[in-house]
Amino acid sequence: MAHPAPRHLPFNAVAWTIAAFLIAALPHLAAMPPWLAGFIVGACAWRLVVARNRGSRPPALLRLLLTGMAIALIVLAFGGLWGRRTATALLCVMLAAKMMEMFSMRDLRLVASVSFFLIATQFLFSEKLIYLGYLVVGSLTATIALVRIQDIHGRPAGAAPVAQAAAVRNGAVLLLMAMPVALTLFVLFPRLAQPLWGLPDQVLDGRTGLSDDMSPGSISNLFLDDSPAFRVEFEGRPPPPDERYWRGPVLWNFDGSTWTSPFSGDAPRRRFVPEGEAARHYSIQLEPHERRWLFALDYPVRAPDNATVTVDHQLLNRHPITALTRYELVSNPDFVDMPTLPDGARSLALRLPDGRNPRTLELAAELRQRHPDDRELIAAVLRWFREEEFFYTLSAAPLGRHGADEFLFDLRSGYCEYYASAFAILMRAAGIPTRIVTGYQGGLWQGGSDYLLVRQSDAHAWTEVWLQGSGWTRVDPTAAVSPDRIEQGSGSVIERPGAVFNFDWLAQLRNRYDRIQHLWNRWVLGFDHDRQRDFLQRLGLPDLTPERIAVLMLLVLLIVTAPINYFLLRQARPARRTPAERAWHGMLGRLRRLNLAKHPAETPLEFAARVEAALPQQGAAFRSLAEMYCRIHYGDRAGHEAAFLAQARHFSPRKA
Amino acid sequence: MSSRPELSPTAGAEAPPDSDLERAIAAVNGVIVDKPAVVELAFSALLAGGHLLIEDLPGVGKTTLAQALSLVLGGSWQRVQFTNDMLPADILGVSVFRRQDELFEFRPGPVFANVVLADEINRATPRTQSALLEAMAEGQVTVDGKTHTLPRPFFVIATQNPLDMAGTYPLPDSQLDRFLLRTSIGYPSAAEERRLLVEPDRRQLLETLQPELDSQRVLALVAQAEALHVAEPVLDYIQALIGATRNHAGLRAGLSPRAALALIRTARAHALVRRQDFCLPENVKQIFPFLAGHRLQPLPESGLDSRSIVEEIVANTAVP
Amino acid sequence: MDSARSASGQPSQGLPRRWFNAWIVRRGPTRPPLTLRYRQIFILPTRFGWLLGALMFAMLMGSLNFNNNLGLLTTFIVAGLGSNSMLIAYRNLEGLRILRTGAAPVFAGQSALLLVSLAGNAGRPRPGLEVALDDNEQIVSIPANGVSEVQLPLPTHHRGWLQPGRCRVQTCQPVGLFRAWSWFWPERPILVWPRPATNPPPLPEGGGRREGQLDQPQADGDEFYSLRKWREGDPLHRVAWKASQRHDTLLARELRRPRSRHLALDLAQTPGQDLEQRIGVLTAWVLTAHQQQRAWTLRLGPETLGPGRDDAHLQRCLRALAEFQ
Structure with missing residues (x-):
């Protein structure tokens, strides 16, 4: 049955569809290069004007040309990198191109329904609480658009279109009625214990968070990022601030400017780590960072499911963390790592590139002469850091070829990466095996909700030196320079560019918001296979197989939709009977x-x-x-x- | 019209068992035997202040019924046999010039009576019919610029012969609603027909009839009917019936609000005739076909006549 | 109605289609007046519904795989919308009453307008109902407790009774994801009058007045016609005194005016090469006579209609012409 399309789609339907598209695309647009976002918004605006003036679609050739151009520009802008951002940008551009030929009901419907898809893809990037509002507003607009589009055809010829308020109400009622079904499915739809497939790493285009290498002076913007990295709930008291070192990638190789992991860094740990007497039990909710590593206090006793512990005691997940992930850990802080150091590891931990940092090497030799004992040497260096004019600052200058020399003797101001890197070079030059550990340090204790919030700005780098008798031992040179950084967290030492806004109440507000976010993460986003199982068990249901959960879901669906069915299908209520x-x-x-x-x-x-x-x-x-x-x-x-x-x-x- | 549900008379009912209205009805039933429903309809039309059209074959007793009604009602009555050469003045009256006092004197026609029996109304030309129909609608007559009010009560019983179409002028559809009810009498039952054959002519019985009511009494009864209680469910039922005619695809148009008012009025009168002190759905149900039948025009393409449509509506409308 | 032709294009329907129709008929009443119940209502996703379903599946797989709970929630909201759409589409038809279908007669070649009148029950409005017969589709909305009508044009080709084929009433409310539909058959065939001949020969004058045919009495006539019994209201000057005296009863003169002769239209005497042509000519003549307000008789084989000149006579004649075999 062919619907003869009206010659001109009503402005109303077009406007709602475009609104649905724009709202769904808003976060995507924000992440795009401005000119690309401009192209998309421009296409929408053009379509609106055409709908208002009852114009016609542009010639096919022009449409083809514009679309081809936009796609070519995307390839240029994203460097041909086939990441998710590229894919969503491409989708947005295709839809914008569709705008130009959106002259039939089918086109409008396509755009309106792909809006739902756009909304869902945004959650691959972030699932923050505010996106719940985005979800509600976006799906409401898309639903209203669908109602308006239906009204184009489903209306007797000559009849007035549905009033705006009525269409909005219909859309809202439709969405509201969808909620019982949606929530039931949400709670009871069987979750996957294992992903069906992992994302190929190159699809992930990375975002804020630690990287797997470290070059002092190259990244400092991470310290300005207040977004949460992870949250920790402890069984019992949280560890004191100076023990909150969250272990991430361990870096061994230094090429003169950048520290990287060795190729063998992913090798699994073979040594058994006992729980020990001071074992800490805690669980972490990790925000997605699209890398495989998980963070832990020293030293994790065993890896969570789907993860391994590397020889460096780093936790590596099997797949990149693309969604909020929760895992439980036990750490033994008293474990002695590598009481004896194999030769291979020793030579790796002492290797320095040739022809770099001559003054540092000189200093190391001088120190070695003065302090034959490794521990004394380290204490002397830390004392030197503390007593000389060394400063902790985020506005540090980039370093050149002899980075350690420049830092230790000329600049003397920088942040953790500078200190860690320079300290490690100094130690290696003095013959002490040293490696760099990156991760997070500290965290804000949210007293009311009993969890520790670790932000991206808590990112940190420190060193581990190998000492006879105590194995690998953590030494944090930054602590020597700026004890506040360690005791009170990164917020205490950072001079923010927008300091005007840094009021106490604002910080409080932010913390309060994070507590809500925490609950949201915990109960909504963190509702995975395990949580679902726990939830059902708490309801008194035994350990259910996915098939049984599916049956249960269908049953509950029937029950929750019964009132809706009744509401929809009831007869007009007869007057009350006497x-x-x-x-x-x-x-x-x-x-x-x-x-x-x-x-x-x-x-x-x-x-x-x-x-x-x-x-x-x-x-x-x-x-x-x-x-x-x-x-x-x-x-x-x-x-x-x-x-x-x-x-x-x-x-x-x-x-x- | 098969069953005639009867509420047992209650104390305080407006009409006592041997009231004049009852006696009048009984008297007419004595002449028109075996047609109590038709007699009820006729009295309902009278007490609702409307007019009655009887449409049936010759010889079934149309005229007898009309004459019997006229006789028991008392007051003045006139019978007009319509013919094709009748002029409006033959009905309404004429102004005659009186030589002696040099004045025009109005000589009222047969229409100036409480009960007018218009026999074979479709034999008259449309002009003459119109004159009567207008007088019925307006309750007054205008001759030579002067308006003469008709007496009250004013009750027209018209008869017409549906089959003898040759040489007749059927009443135009648009004017049929001047009659409140249209009914037919129908053939008598076999037993009744047998009685008719052996007994003396019914027409002779007419002579025995005496006026049981008079004009004042009829007017009082009309007022009494108007005051009868009609409950909400009955009004709902009336609305449903009227609505059904408006929604029926086989009809050119539904019943007008005026017809709805007429239905209520007639249902009240029907209830009074049955000595009820409130209106029942039965009253509406039994009146409705005779009130709606001649007011509805079926679409020719529907292939239905108005009677079957009305029956269908009554059979499909729920009684609240 | 056996002679009624089907209007669904092909005169002979395939066996599967007939079986299918028989199956529909077994499921419930299919001729108006009828009320649609669940057995008569069918529902399937539209193309757009399938599209959104595929989109939903993609969203589901992606969100499940990455344990993306907000993505799942979005997916399930779409699922909820879908399941409610199905329900709403169904309830838009459930309890719908198809009161009546009918069409005014038309001349062959014209489009008959099949009138379908629909009413809701359960006191809810029913927006966006599509009523379709073959390729013709009309959209109608029924207000709560109201009645609406649609007119479906139906092309006609031959005179006679035309039985319209299967009609469909469907709805894609509220957002076009699901189509609920039901079938019904119009309750009675449509009368198709013969196509009047273009340029017919002139009316056959001098046909005639047949023996025994009575003229209509005319009130203003002045030609004596007969005596009849005096009736009240007869003017005195009409009384035939002499005759009355003879018969011992009052007799009146009945006057009639001789009327112009009526046309005699006879199929046997109508020019034309075949039956259809002659019927076409007759149709044109009947219409002309009616237009000129002349009385006529129509003779089709053994049957004679009339004389008459009013609308009813015209309708009778046209119907007889349509049905004549």
């Missing part, structure tokens, strides 16, 4: 059981005559009751009601 009417209909019901049903068009007395013929014994009684009922129902003799009610109740017809 007691006499109820009694009368009760008698009719009893007679119906004897196959004596009153036809709707029969009057009570006509029916009574029929009953009289069918039930010779009780017919007369019923007739008199019918006459009483008529007097009450059609007359104004309300006084007879009591007698009628009493008699009607006792009327029980029987077949002769």
Whole structure:
């Protein structure tokens, strides 16, 4: 059946569709190069103007040209990198191109429904609480757009379109009615214990968070990022601030400017780590960062499911973390890592590139001469850091070829990466095996909700030196320079560019918001296979297989949709019946059981005559009751009601 | 019209068992035997202040019914046999110039009576019919610029012969609603027909009839009917019936609000005739076909006549 | 109605289609007046519904795989929208009453307008109902407790009774994801009058007045026609006194005016090469006569209609012409 498309789509439907698209695309647009976002918004604006002026679509060649150009520009802008951002940008551009030829109902519907898809893809990037609002507004707009589009066709010729308010209300009611189903599915839809497939790493285009290498001076913007990295809940008291070192990638190789992991860095740990007496039990909710590593306190006893512990005690997930992930850990802080150092590891931990940092090497030699003992040497260096004019600052200059030299002797100001890197070079030059550990340090204790919030700005780098007797030992040179950084967190030392806004109440507000976000993460986003199982078990249901959960889901769906079905399919509510009417209909019901049903068009007395013929014994009684009922129902003799009610109740017809 | 449900008379009912209205009805039933429903309809039309059209074959007693009604009602009555050469003045009256006092004197026609029996109304030309129909609608007559009010009560019983179409002028559809009810009498039952054959001519019985009511009494009864209680469910039922005619695809148009008012009025009168003190759905149900039948025009393409449509509507409308 | 032709294009329907129709008929009443119940209502996703379903599946797989709970929630909201759409589409038809279908007669070649009148029950409005017969589709909305009508044009080709084929009433409310539909058959065939001949020969004058045919009495006539019994209201000057005296009863003169002769239209005497042509000519003549307000009789084989000149006579004649075999 071909719907003859109206020559011009109504402005209303086009406008709602474009609104749905723009709202769904908003976060994507924000992440795009501005000129690309401009192209998309421009296409929408052009379409709106055309809809208003009842113009026609541009020639096919022009459309093709513009679309081709936009796609070419995307390839250029994203460097041909086939990441998710590229894919969503491409989708947005395709839809914007569709705008130009969106001249049939089908096109409008396509754009409106792909808006839902756009909304869903945004959650691959972030699932923050505010995106719940985005989801609600976006799907509401898309639903209203669908209602408006349906109205183009489903309306008698010449009839006025549905009023704006009515369309909005219809959309809202539709969405509201979808909620019971959506929530039931959300809670009971069987989750996957294992992903079906992992994302190929190159699809992930990275975002804020630690990287797997470190070059002092190249990244400092991470420290300005207040977004949460992860949250930790402890069993028992949280560790003191100076023990909150969250271990991430461990870097061994230094090429003169950048520290990287060795190729063998992913090798699994073979050593058994006992729980020990001071074991800490805690669980972490990790925000997606699209890398494989998980963070832990030293030293994780065992890896969570789907993860391994590397030889460096780093936790590596099997797949990149693309969604909020929760894992439970036990850490033993008293574990001694590598009481004896294999030769291979020792040489790796002492290797320095040739021809770099001559002054540092000189200093190392001098120190070695003065302090034969490794521990004394380290203490001397830290004392030097503390007593000389070293400063902790985020506005540090980039370093050149002899980075450590420049830092230690000329600049003397920088942040953790500078100190860690320079310290490690100094140690290696002095013959002490050293490696760099990156991760997070500290975290803000959210007293009210009992969890530790670790932000991206808590990112940190420190060193581990190998000492005879105590194995790898953490040394944080930054702590020597700026103890506050360690004790009070990154916020205490960072001079923010927008300091005007850095009021206390704002910080409090932010913390309060994070507590809500935490609950959201915990109960909504963190609702995974395990949580679902726990939840069902708490409801008293045994460990259910996914198939059984699916059956349970269908059952609950039936139950929760029953009220909706009733609401939708109920007959118009009859007026409230009077007691006499109820009694009368009760008698009719009893007679119906004897196959004596009153036809709707029969009057009570006509029916009574029929009953009289069918039930010779009780017919007369019923007739008199019918006459009483008529007097009450059609007359104004309300006084007879009591007698009628009493008699009607006792009327029980029987077949002769 | 098969069953006639009867509410047992209650104390305080407006009409006592041997009231004049009852006696009048009984008297007419004595002449028109075996047609109580038709007699009820006729009295209902009278007490609702409307006019009655009887459409049936010759010889079934149209004229007898009309004459019997006229006789028991008392007051003045006139019978007009319509013919094709009748002029409006033959009905309404003429102004005659009186030589002696040099004045025009109005000589009222047969229409100036409480009960007018218009026999074979479709034999008259449309002009003459119109004159009567207008007088019926307006309750007054205008001759030579002067308006003369008709007496009250004013009750026209018209008869017409549906089959004898040759040489007749059927009443135009648009003016049929001047009649409140249209009914037919129908053939008598076999037993009744047998009685008719052996007994003396019914027409002779007419002579025995005496006026049971008078004009004042009829007017009082009309007022009494108007005050009868009609409950909400009955009004709902009336609305449902009227609505069904408006929604029926086989009809050119539904019943007008005026017809709805007429239905209520007639249902009240019907209830009074049955000595009920409130209106029952039965009253509406039994009146409705005779009130709606001639007011509805079926679409020719529907292939239905108005009677079957009305029956269908009554059979499909729920009684609240 | 056996002679009624089907209007669904092909005169002979395939066996599967007939079986299918029989199956529909077994499921419930299919001729108006009828009320649609669940057995008569069918529902399937539209193309757009399938599209959104595929989109939903993609969203589901992606969100499940990455354990993306907000993505899942979005997916399930779409699922909820879909399941409610199905329900709403169904309830838009459930309890719908198809009161009546009918069409005014038309001349062959014209389009008959099949009138379908629909009413809701359950006191809810029913927007966006599509009523379709073959390729013709009309959209209608029924207000709560109201009645609406649609007119479906139906091309006609031959005179006679035309039985319209299967009609469909469907709805894609509220957002076009699901189509609920039901089938019904119009309750009675449509009368198709013969196509009047273009340029017919002139009316056959001098046909005639047949023996025994009575003229209509005319009130203003002045030609004596007969005597009849005096009736009240007869003017005195009409009384035939002499005759009355003879018969011992009052007799009146009945006057009639001789009327112009009526046309006698006879199929046997109508020019034309075949039956259809002659019927076409007759149709044109009947229409002309009616237009000129002349009385006529129509003779088709053994049957004679008339004389008459009013609308009813015209309708009778046209119907007889349409049905004549």
